[in-house]
Amino acid sequence: MKITGAEILIESLKREGVKHIFGYPGGVVLNIFDLLYDNKDIQLILTRHEQGAVHAADGYARSTGKPGVVLVTSGPGATNTITGIATASMDSIPLIVFSGQVPTMLIGNDAFQEADIVGISRPCTKYNFLVKDIKDLSNIVREAFYIATSGRPGPVLIDLPKDVTASKAEFIWQETVKIRSYNPTYEGNKWMIIQAAHLIAKSKRAVIIAGGGVIISGGYRELRELAEFIDIPVTMTLMGLGSLPGTHELSLGMPGMHGTYYANKAIQEADLLIAIGMRFDDRVTGKLDAFAPHAKIIHIDIDPTSIRKNVRVDIPIVGDVKRVLTALNKVLKEDIKEQWDEVRKAWLRQIDTWKKERPMTYTYSDEVIKPQFVVEKIYDLTKGNAIITTEVGQNQMWAAQFYKFDRPRTLLTSGGLGTMGYGFPAAIGAQIAHPDKLVIDIAGDGSIQMNIQELATAVINKLPVKVAILNNHYLGMVRQWQELFFHERYSYSHLEVVPDFVKVAEAYGAAGLKATRPSEVEPVLKEGFKIKKTVFMDFIVDWKEKVYPMVPANAPIDHMLFEEQKEKSEKKLKALK
Amino acid sequence: MRHTISLLVENKFGVLSRIAGLFSGRGYNIESLSVGETIDPQISTMTIVTSGDDQIIEQITKQLNKLIDVIKVIDMTEFDHVEREMVLIKVAPKQEDKAEVLRLTEIFRGRVVDSSKTTYTVEVTGDEKKIQAFIELLKPAGIKEFVRTGKIAIVREGIKKS
Known part of the structure; x- marks a missing residue:
């Protein structure tokens, strides 16, 4: 019996064991979305931006070890996935990204919402496919999952022209995949x-x-x-x-x-x-x-x-x-x-x-909240039994330094590409995969604003994701570099206007909490963890705090700067220049 | 050092851009590139001339191997091999130089493949040195333009350089 390309796709995904897809609809993928409308086996999580969808799939993949799956439309839908794909590529995360494409006969004609996504994504995918013939579709899906998850894993993109998903063919499923030019080495010499x-x-x-x-x-x-x-x-x-x-x-x-x-x-x-x-x-x-x-x-x-x-x-x-x-x-x-x-x-x-x-330490204050103190408290309260995601910058480094990760797959962070805006959608993906676990995004006030729209995704899916915002009103790591290496000229790193995160959370139907003094940190965290909703916890932290120790770029790694010898370090820095 | 790298690749659309993209993305240099089908129409062969120190060449061959569509990578420089390139040269010699151009063509075992009132188009095949020498010798006679195919190479049977 002949079935449509969209049906072949859904059947193939089912056979690959896919339960969740992160995505966003659009013109050329409506055939596929129509099948997902009442599908019992596969749930689509609608994000509020395609970048969020890819990071969510990435968080899903990192926390489970299974590939994350994304479905977006052509043109801008596809180009919006690039940051997410590059993030996954740098960190060897298996993803399968399906992008819609204009009908085969229109490709290359600058059609509405057309983008050469196979060309654009080539350097940041492990491999990518343009499906030109419906007969190849199921096999391509099979190869994509195989390539994404084997060897050094990575993201694979499949571009699906509208006519391919609309036309009909017999469904064929090959039990094994063999690609003659791709044979990763598993056994060491x-x-x-x-x-x-x-x-x-x-x-x-x-x-x-x-x-x-x-x-x-x-x-x-x-x-x-x-x-x-x-x-x-x-x-x-x-x-x-x-x-x-x-x-x-x-x-x-x-x-x-x-x-x-x-x-x-x-x-x-x-x-x-x-x-x-x-x-x-x-x-x-x-x-x-x-x-x-x-x-x-x-x-x-x-x-x-x-x-x-x-x-x-x-x-x-x-x-x-x-x-x-x-x-x-x-x-x-x-x-x-x-x-x-x-x-x-x-x-x-x-x-x-x-x-x-020189133990890993910082100077505690009972006047102003030290960001490291927040991370330490999070560790104390969770006893390491949580999935932590981070954004990028100071928040990421403090999380890495002061949270003791006791289990694999409990830190989800953009290491290679260093993508701000990664942590919150990644936490959403991890929470979908682990509904009963405590998932916490350790964020900065800059980073969280890069994918803050995903609050809607978290709230609608009733995901109790916690976001701890280390709020210093600065792009902290940029500010730190400017202080140390650019004569304290804080060029465009001061955010000046930062929204009231409590109100933002509440506007989306999430809960918002705020701590301005060290004594409030623990109560806010405890309450935040207790609420069975998405929670933003806004910690107003010491904006002057820097990440130490620090090795200046391109210095030997034992030439470190430390907090307590700021003056000395500055002299050392000058000597190094 | 210059290396001639020979690749067997799947004959699929987009393969050339994957390879070219690898070189440009990682800042490697392509001096020449030639592509053609092999005896198996599903497989193409590519010959790339590139340069770099040992570490760069090692990275280039590893990175090429890593591409999903690449079946085999051979660094020809490690093997005893034959390499050839063809050049088409259009010369516009003065009346008194015409005989010299024809004589040189003969010495280099080339052929005149086209002629007009004022020009000869000469075809010469050989290794890089020979092509280079021929171009240098023809220069005084007045080269209008030339086109080179880029190098192709094949391993000599049964011999590996120590």
Whole structure:
């Protein structure tokens, strides 16, 4: 029996196990939306902007590990998805984005709401398709899910011309997908793994840097096994936070620009770095020539292009983190000799000294709310048992520094692209996937305004998403850079007019709470968490507060600026210039 | 250093722009590019001449391999290989230079493929050095324009450079 392209699409999605789609309707996708009107298996969550839809699907994907699905119309509907797609692409998040397209015969004619979205999205998707023939449709959907979720995951876009979804064909479903030109490497090279084990066994001052790949591959148990078995301290990149519990004694927190002193010190003094599922982003390495000068480097990653892109590598291992670590742990257990234990203890003692020397801290005030205090309180009250999303800027860094992520997939944040406006829609997506969990967006007053329209989505879907706004009336991170590096010339970083977030929330039918004094922080959080509605919590924080420690851009990562020695740091800064 | 990279790719629309986009997006340089079908019409071959240090070339080949539509990447520079390029040159020699142009064409085993009252169009095939030498020698005679195909290359059978 022949069915329409729209029906083929919905049937294909059902077979791929899709339960939720995030989207926004428009002219050329009405065939598809019509089928969703009374569909029992698939629920469409209508956002208020296509960018919100993509971030929501992204939050859904990050919190579950399943691909997020988006459906939008042609032209502006499609172009509005780009920021979301690029965000997912940088952080290796599996998404399938369906965009409507004008009928095949009109493509290239500058038709109404036409955009060459396949051309526009090419550099920020893992792959994209234009469906030209309805006969290819089900197979393309199948390939798209396969490509998005396998190897190093990423977003895939499928452009659907209106006539393709309207015409009819037989439904064909292939059980397996094989693409001859696409064969990701999952198993690490055995010889390299043995070499790596030898290096680890010989090392005296080893450090693990765990990245997002540990979480994506589900290799966190294996990571923990490796770390605990031979007591190797673990620092986690922003994308890797939660791969080892933040409360674990071997955890060094985050490295890099706003990382901990002891993580950066450990990297700089290490004789061996074991980089797992991470890509040596410039925010992690600082000045490349001065990065980990004494260390040999073992680099495990599923994407060969990540290896030797930025830093020299002694032992490259291309493969899936979980499988490589399983194999590596096995070899190590057979290999390790005992006397080596003592050497390790000396290294851990050294790290302990650094931890005591400069713990991750801030100066509490009982006059004005310190933003770090809000994050700390959120951690205390949730005991780490929440899904945290962040926006981008100071709010993101304070969340990463002061919330101890104890479980993987509990921090959803735009690491690579650094997208303001990500956190709130991502929290909506995460809440759809986890209706019973506490989902909190740690936001700034600048970022939250970038997708504030999604309040409607949260309220209508009765999502109890909490938004903690660290409100300083500034684009705080921009202001911080201007203070430190641009002679306190605050060029266009002062927001001056910030809406009354309590009223905004209430106008949408959500709840709004506000705290202006430190003593109000805990009561506001407690009440906010109790209300079974979408809640905005507006915390008026110290606008002068900066994110410390800080490594100035392109400085070695152990050249850090600290809060308590502001004057000294400024001199240091001048010397560095 | 210059490298000649040969690719086998799926013969689908958009593949060329994926590859060109990779080079421009990551700031790599394309000196020449040629595309053609292979014996299997579903597969095309591309020959790209690019340059960069070892690390850049490693990244280029890895990034190309990562593209979904790329089936195989061969850095020809690692292999003993034959490479050829063709050039069509339109020269407008003075009366007294005409014989010299024809003589040079013969020496370079080229052919005159078109002539008019004032011009010859000459076809020459060879490796890059030969093409370059031919162009240099013809310059004094007055080159009006020339068109090069870009390099194509094929691995010699059974020999790998150490």
